[in-house]
Amino acid sequence: MRTFTTSLCLILVVWMVDVASEKSRIRQKRAWIITSFDIEEEYQGNFPYLVGRVDVDWKLMANFMIDGKGVDEEPRGIFSIDKNTAEMFVHKRIDFESHQRFLLKFYATNKTTGRVNTELGMEINILDINDHAPQFSRALYETHRMESTSQGETLVTVYASDDDDSSTCNGTFSFRIISVYPETTNAEFYIDQTKNSQHGAISFKGCLDYEEAQKYTILVEAKDHGDKVQLSSTSTVLVNVIDKNNHLPEILGQTGPGKIKEREMGVEVLRIQVTDKDSHGSPAWKAKYTIHGDKGEYFKIETDPETNEGILTVQKLIEYNEVTEKNISISVENVEPYLSCRVRKRVKDSKWDVETSIKETRPKLYPVTITVDDVNDPPIFIPAVKHVEVMENPGVGFLLETFTAKDMDRINSNTFRFLKGHDPADWVTVDSKTGRVVTAKVLDRESSFVNNSTYIVTLYAVDYGEPPMTGTGTLIIHIKDQNDNVPVLSENKLNMCLSDEPIRTKLSAVDPDLPPYSGPFLFELIGDVEGKWRIDPSYGTTVDLIKDSTVYAGHHELLVRVSDNQGHESLQNLSVTVCDCSETPTCHIRRSSTSKMGGGSVGIIILALLMLLVFMFMAILTSCEKKVYTTEDGPGMHLLISNIEEPGTDCGVSRDSKYDHNKASKLHILRGPGEELGDYAPHVYAEEGESVPDAHLDVISIPESDFGSVKLRYLGQRFNTLASICRADVTGKK
Structure with missing residues (x-):
């Protein structure tokens, strides 16, 4: 801004020289001198106060004005000028950190015409005062450092800033350590700061020793360089020291019997007790034990994590007949390597003379004798x-x-x-x-x-x-193995579908004997199976049972002979159910669903049998008259003897004296007027629900056009059985 003011001044001088050279031809204009004002921030006196006056030529009368930031622009109302005297006034406090300089425009107008004769720039500089102290970025800094940290290494870096003008003494500051607690002879802390830097690096001289101090509390100050007054602030730095192994463990003694029984395993023999000055529970404190002189590796030793004791146990059987006493030695060291740091000389304004080393120590051997007691040995x-x-x-x-x-x-x-x-x-x-x-x-x-x-x-x-x-x-x-088992069918019940073509199904056999006393097997069908059933191939562990088209629906019992490689055989019953798979996919389901009778079905069958006995008894007591009719059937006429039961013609109730007349009266009661005894409607005794189809009771459908009595001979095995029951005289079966 000062450069800008100088430039304005040079322009004004040039302008005045030019005016002087043309004095003879043009009337002389007013002569103006631009002014700069310096104002100190945060004025503590009364407002408004006079800053100064613009230097003007009082021979030329004019009105004076100013505008710009601080006048009619934000921040408004800070400055004003007396229009007659050109005196400058300040009306409010000014903060250097908000505004360091104001650039205003100065006007001189003709009192008569109001015309602006002159327009120049004016500079007002705000002077900084030391009103801000340096401030740390944190009130507390904390770090953790190993005991083995070397001197001169930066422990922690602090940072501070000052809102005052950094180009002045008010805005620059320095760090220093005010105090360290506790004060120890093994370490000295200091802080380094590069010139005009806002960072301070805290380091130490000597050795960190956990046993001397587990934590250091350092108070750090940042103080500015103000001319009239110096402002400062503080921050706290915590340095936590982590213990390292700078103390060796020492064996104090042992506890426990020190003896074992022969062939014992996993039992505790004794405990080794140690002491260690390092931090309890740290790797520097934890002990590590080693057994010496145990060539057979009969023992092992482990560390108790709570007490740091060495637990000696037996891991291998010891026979009393071989040894009655075992002599071994035990040593102890820490899990973490041993470290030492020692201050030899303190040097002013420099690092101290210290001796630091990580040593491989030779542990001491502790002798142990274990006695073996004899016990009864098993055979x-x-x-x-x-x-x-x-x-x-x-x-x-x-x-x-x-x-x-x-x-x-x-x-x-x-x-x-x-x-x-x-x-x-x-x-x-x-x-x-x-x-x-x-x-x-x-x-x-x-x-x-x-x-x-x-x-x-x-x-x-x-x-x-x-x-x-x-x-x-x-x-x-x-x-x-011996061939002491015969082959048997894997499954004795099969289902097959009814078809006009031959149908195959798998048939398997098993034999618990081993080869060559087992499969492959020979399968043979026994009995009348020609044109109905066959096996192909007949040799193997699994063969095909083939049903020809002449086999109708129903349940069929087959006899199968199965022979092993050595000719040992067995006769096996095979039950095959044939059904129409288009109506029911699985024959077995149909058969099983209809073959089970509940208690209600049994009761109905018993009731039906009782009713049949009643009607048979009634038939014995009922007399029927025989009538003979002559039937002419071509030239070979012959007589057919038949019993007819036309209503009201041939049947009556016997009046046998031996017959119970009360029962007879009951039969007459059953017959209504104009009706025969057998014309009454059936009486419903129990509701059994809808009927369930059964493969064995399928309806036989025979077309009338080609029906012949010979077809009755091929209605199936179950109809032959029925015929033998009904006509024993024809079939010869009783």
């Missing part, structure tokens, strides 16, 4: 597992194997007995003295207790010690 089977191969179906008492065992406590004497352990089918017996294992039942390879032709029996050898000890032996019996 040992020699060998523990035996295999035997035997053909199935041996006789009872067949010798399978003889077991032997040894008592390690009494090698020269037999001080135990044999017992049978797990024998799922109870097939064997064991001699308690000799260990002989013989069959008690027939061994069947096809038994459900046999898995992959193998049967397993366990045996025990129990000594007479206190307490008695038991050894275990295993007998694995491999059973070889």
Whole structure:
């Protein structure tokens, strides 16, 4: 702005020189001098106050005006000028941080005409005062640093700013550390700040020592460089020290019995106790134990996470006969490597002379003696597992194997007995003295207790010690197959659909024997099946049963002979249901749904039988007159004898004296006037719902056009059975 003012001044001088050179031809104009004012911000006195006066030529009378920001533009009403004297006044406080300079326009107008004779610029500069203190970006800074942090490393960086003019002393500031708590001899903190920077880096000299101080509280100040007054503010910095391993663990002693019983595993032998000055629970404090001199690796040692003790346990069997005492050594170190930092000399205005190193320490060995106590040893089977191969179906008492065992406590004497352990089918017996294992039942390879032709029996050898000890032996019996089973059909009931063409269905057989005593099988149909049923192919595990078109709907019983590879055979009954699949998709469903009778159906059948007996009894008591009619049928006339039951002509109720007249009267009551006894409508006794079709009771449909009596001979097996019942004299069946 000062450059701008200088330029205006030069223009004004040039203008005045020009006016002077033309004095003879043009009337001289007024001479003006532009003015700049400096105003200090935040004036504390009374308003309005006079700032100064614009220097004008009082010989030329004019009115003076100003406009621009601070006058008639926002912020309005700060400045004004006396129109007659050109004196400048200030009416309000001005904040340097909001406005550093105002540019106004100055006018001089003719008092008579009001015409503007002069228009020049005016500059008002606002002077900054120190009214703002430096402010930190945070009231609290916090960081965590390892004990192993090297001196000179930046721990934390603080930041501050000042709203005053940064080009003046009011807006620049410096950092300094006011206090550190606690004060320790191992470390000294300082803050670095680049010139005119707003950042301060806090570092330290010496060594951080967790045992000396776990936390440092540092008070930092930022203070400006004001001429009249200096303003400042503070912030707190927390430095948390993380413990590292700068103390070695030391073994104090042991607790526990220090002895074990032979063949014990997983039991605690003793505990090693240690002390460590590092932070409890940290990696620097946690102990790590090592066993020395345990060549057989009989023991292991683990660290208790709560107490830091070493827990020594047995992980491998120790026999008293081999060793009665074990001597080992134990050492301890920390999970984290050992670190040391030591101040040798404090140097002014420079880093201190310190010695820092990470050492590989040689731990001390702590000797431990473990005593092994003798206990009763169990007998040992020699060998523990035996295999035997035997053909199935041996006789009872067949010798399978003889077991032997040894008592390690009494090698020269037999001080135990044999017992049978797990024998799922109870097939064997064991001699308690000799260990002989013989069959008690027939061994069947096809038994459900046999898995992959193998049967397993366990045996025990129990000594007479206190307490008695038991050894275990295993007998694995491999059973070889014999052809002791015949093949059988996998399924004895089949369903087939009625068709004009031959129909096939699958027929399978199984044999629990192994090859070559099982399949493939030979299938044969036995009985009168010519033109009705056949098997193709006849050899295999699954063949086709073929129904020819001459087989009608109904239930058919077939006899099938099935033979294995060795000629062992069996006769199997096969039930085949044939039905019209266009009406019912599954014959089995139809058959099963109609073959089950509920309690209501049984009751109706019984009631029907009772009614039949009543009518038969009535028929015996009813006399019917025989009449003979002559029927002419061509030249060979002959007589047909028949009984007719025309109404009211030939039948009456017997008057036999032996007959119960009360019952007879009841029969007369049943006959109404003008009606015969058999003309009454059926009486409904129970409602059975809609009828259910049955494959065995299908309606026989015979077209009338081609019906012949010979067709009655082919109505099916069930009609033949019915005929034998109705006409035993014709069929010869009783």
